[in-house]
Amino acid sequence: MTFCVENEVDAHFDFDPDDVARKVAEEVLKQEGCNFEVEINLLITDDDGIREMNSEFRQIDNPTDVLSFPNVSYETAGDFSVIEGEQKVDLINPDTGEVYFGDIVINENRVRSQASEYGHSEKREFAFLVAHSMLHLCGYDHMEADEAAVMEEKQNLVLNALGITRD
Template sequence: MHIDFHDETNSIDEAFVDLIERVIQFAGEKEYTANEAELSITFVDNKEIQELNRNYRQKDQATDVISFAMQELGEGEVEVLNEDLPVLLGDIVISVDKAREQAEDYNHSLEREFAFLALHGFLHLLGYDHMNEEDEQKMFKRQEDILNEFGLQRS
């Protein structure tokens, strides 16, 4: 799997990028994601993610992570399959400001918070959601199982 990282804040340490890469690769194996799959992860500040949240979700507030899945078909769209092309999973956008706030609020490491947010976004790209209680329980259990198995338990 190929992950393209973009740090619009110029504040992300290479060790965080390496950790997130390893967690997403690990999750990709657990979820049987194609080796040729591609996605991007972009780090932004609260101002930028609030703008995205407002424009795409009609929620005018900062949030921690937003995913834009490329594999979801919109109304009237036709699925195009070509074995020669990589599977474009989509984009994950993480607020560095929110990650820092939440790591402090939840009293765990910034490493775990970044890994959690990236994994949360990744599972959305794979079709997981939390629009109802049953789906939420399934998604959050999957997140915790993957993070625990990777070795990033909650404190």
């Protein structure tokens, strides 16, 4: 897996965001049964940066905590067989042979404020946002209550497997 992290706001945490993001992404892919070598980009930005993207791509002129930009179009969430189908030519990076999986954008300010609000560490909040976004990159959504419940359960399984809890 190629996992590129760009920290455009030079955010400093008491954990290594590159390491945490990679471990969470790997665990999501493992639990989802994705056997493809993938490329993922993660951008750490601030309220202004994510607000601009949220406005441009979702027409919501407010900052948010995380944005996900999946590159794979799934018929069924977590069914990676679509990668072998018609989309394959558009998904494979010819230089690396890896599947370009998508992009994640995390708001440093929300990592800090939500960690405080929910009473857990910034590392846990950051890991949660990566897990959440990775599930979006795997085709999951949370528009309906049943979809949200599935995502919540999967996020908890990933974080628990890595020992990143609310404690």
